[in-house]
Amino acid sequence: MHFNRTDKDDKFLLNLYKKLLYPRMVEEKMLKLLRQGRIGKWFSGIGQEAISVGSTLAMQRDEYILPMHRNLGVFTARDIPLKKLMAQWQGKISGFTKGRDRSFHFGTQDYKIIGMISHLGPQMALADGIALADVLKGKQNATLVFTGEGATSEGDFHEAINVAAVWNLPVIFLIENNGYGLSTPKSEQFKCKDLVDKAIGYGIEGIQIDGNNILEVYDTIDRITKDIRKTPRPVLLECLTFRMRGHEEASGTKYVPQVLFDEWEEKDPLKNYEAFLIQQEVITSDEVIDLKLAIKRDIELEIEAAFTEEEPEANSPQEEADMYFPFTQTVIAPSKLSTDKRYLDAITDGLDLAMQQYPNLVLMGQDIADYGGAFKITDGFTAKYSKGRVRNTPICESAIVGAGLGLSINGYKAVVEMQFADFVTCGFNQIVNNLAKTHYRWGEKADVVVRMPTGVGSGAGPFHSQSNEAWFTKTPGLKIVYPAFPVDAKGLLLAAIEDPNPVLYFEHKNLYRSLTALVPDGYYTTPIGKAVKLSNGNSFSIITYGLGVHWALDYLKNNPEINATLIDLRTLQPWDKETVEAAVKHTGRVIILHEDTLTSGFGAEISAWIGEHCFQYLDAPVMRCASLDSAIPMNKILEQDFLANSRLAQTVDKLLKY
Incomplete structure (x- = not known):
């Protein structure tokens, strides 16, 4: 393995080593605890630390990183205390999720890290939304999101990269190609020679590097981020590495040929970099021993302290309440002046007023820009509010709902239009597993409204006419509104946009142009939850x-x-x-x-x-x-x-x- 130190001084190189060594030693401790029965599960990233550490240190502290479950080095390189991480892993009340979710399934605004959910791939769309918010703010930031080689087969991978490419979003999509998806080798996962070649199909730059070489990882991410901050666009980065342990420890590694372990053992990122530093006289063998002893003592103290942290106490009302971001609606009374409006026009009026009320509100959907949407509800909006805030999307419901959550995480509001409520199936996972559970899991709001043109009456058949509200009413964390009159169509829409929780707004297509009534002028809200x-x-x-x-x-x-x-x-x-x-x-x-x-x-x-x-x-x-x-x-x-x-x-x- 060849290391090119370029102009890096000894202090920088030594710090990189300490950051690389720390998660390896934490992992080794976790494996011991697992054998002792003191912990129940562990997803090991041993052998892959150079990717997590090198990329994180190359990012600015205010830039978001969206890692996966083998990226301990992301969390430790951002200096999250091990005691806090251990409390999270053990389900303690002091963990990031208060015992509600496992391992790295959490986010933290303090450290600008947004963790994954178990479904591989959805976090990539969140990165799009986060990056879009930066672009709209005029903030020259990059966003880094991780995925594995197995997840490149998922639709979320395609949708997220395609959206980022079309919208020129400054996102690095980092593929950790570690050879296996659980037990499935890469030869059974994709036919292309290299995953980086997928970049060609999206019209973006693709780069392949040695993911076990920490200097190559750092230098590559550093170069890419400096460029895309100034000239926003996505980059696909394939990091070649290997999973030296099982998918999780219980799965073992019997399905992996020994020759691969022998080959990749020689490419161990820590051992090779350590040897390089000794050869460069940055550190001595004795200093390595002393450093490891010091880190070991620190790890022991932090972990044992976490074991003594309090367990959560069962509190059913609190569990239910925490499905939602705390919000008490202040109903804004309507004016006495009213105008006859169709149901459709009341929705348009509500969206128009919301765009004025909230400069951080972004509308997204298929054909909603210059065309004005399938039902012309947003006709004229691009001229009034720009294509930055009224955005045509590719046909990719999952990515757009996920981008809406990413916008919310980075300080924006989002309204996502399903062209027909039936098409929400393609974004179902993002709604029921990401939007609905985000606040419960780690206390973050999901300030997203999903507009759902619904219902029968036009002879549109099985795929354009469904009333699918019951798919969502049983999902805690979502709010569901369904206005029957123009006055409520406007008032409930404004209330939904005002609410920082995810709201599904059902609007009946058969009422759009068939129902006209007096609608109060100006801004007002209808109470959510009141019949x-x-x-x-x-x-x-x-x-x-x-x-x-x-x-x-x-x-x-x-x-x-x-x-x-x-x-x-x-x-x-x-x-x-x-x-x-x-x-x-x-x-x-x-x-x-x-x-x-x-x-x-x-x-x-x-x-x-x-x-x-x-x-x-x-x-x-x-x-x-x-x-x-x-x-x-x-x-x-x-x-x-x-x-x-x-x-x-x-x-x-x-x-x-x-």
Whole structure:
């Protein structure tokens, strides 16, 4: 291994050695603790430390790094106390996640490190959002994100790099090519000779280096960052290395040929660099021994201190509360001046006012810029707010939701438009595992709104018509709003954008141009979590939301002899249990109406809650009126039969006759 010290003085070289040695000795201690049964699991990065340490030291302290689970050297090179790290690994209350998540699955704004989730790849899109925020601020920073060679097969890898390339984002995508994804060798993971060749397809620079040579790693990252800070663009960096231990210790290494261990043992980053420093007379063998003894004493003290840290105490209300960033909505009352607006125009008005209210708000979605979006909701926005803040995206829902979280981490707000709510499946993981769990895991907000054009009525068939709110209402950490009227479409959108928590905003496509009503002028907000009573009757209660509200209103209008209470939930998470309970008490009979399919639709949750908490007030079983348990057909005759509305009269009749 050839080391080129260039103009580096002895002090710098020695510091690099200390930073390289420390995580190796921590790892060796962890393996001993594992054998002693004092810890339960460990993902070893032995043999790969030069990548973590060299790259981290080449980054500025205020630049974000997004590592993976073998990158201990990133955390130690940023000088996070070992006691704090050990507390995290042991699930102590003083750890970064308070015992809620494992190993390096956490972030820390203090050290500008954003850890991964277990799903390989999603952190790459977060790097895009972080870098985009820097670009919009005019801040000359780079962002570094790690991935493994196995994760290069994932869609998240492609999406994140493609977005960074199209948007010229200053991100270094660092691939640690260590030969194996768990037990699968690289020959069974990709066909290309070198992963760096993938850069060609994205039109970006690709560089391959010896990941075990700490000076080569440092110099390469240093050169790249100095360049892309001034001329923002992504770079793909492949670091060749080897995993000297199992995927995690329990998996062993029997699947790896011994010849590979012998070959890579000769390339050990620590031993080779240590020999180089001795040869350069930067350090002596005796000084190496003394240094290792000093580090060993420090490690022992820090680790033993962490073992004495307090365990978390079970606190169910606190666990549930911590799913959300602390926020108390201050409702802004509407003005007395109103203008007739279509449902669609109310959404446009809300977005327009939000863009004025929050200069750090960024809109992202397919075709939303000059074209104005599939439904023309953002028409004219680029001329008013620039393409920097109103951004066309490639067709990559996962990357864009992840970029929204990255923007939030770096001080921005984001509104992401799904062109159709159905397409959210392609960004599902980012929503339910990243947006929803970020605050619970490490206390960071996820200030992202996902707009969800939803519902039937246009004969669009199975892939453009789904009501998929129930996919998300059962996911703690998300808020779900679903306005039925233009006034709420504007007020709930502004409330959602104001809220620092992730909000899914369902907007019904069939109402866009068919529904017009008076909408207050100016900025106001509708309370999230508060239902509204639209009629007050004694016969029974209809609890509904979205298009179901209009089905119910039409039914009551066409049947004036029926006297019913009608509740529009408006928000599905959190939902207004107090108003529902009052309606049940008042009438004793309940129909829950929604456009979604019957089985496991959100009505099932409301029905179960009423049965558990309001049983004594009921004069009849709670009845659900929902759409068929089938996919949504395209043909209008079949679509009408599919919809809950076709069975509403029958359900009312059944309830009243009980």
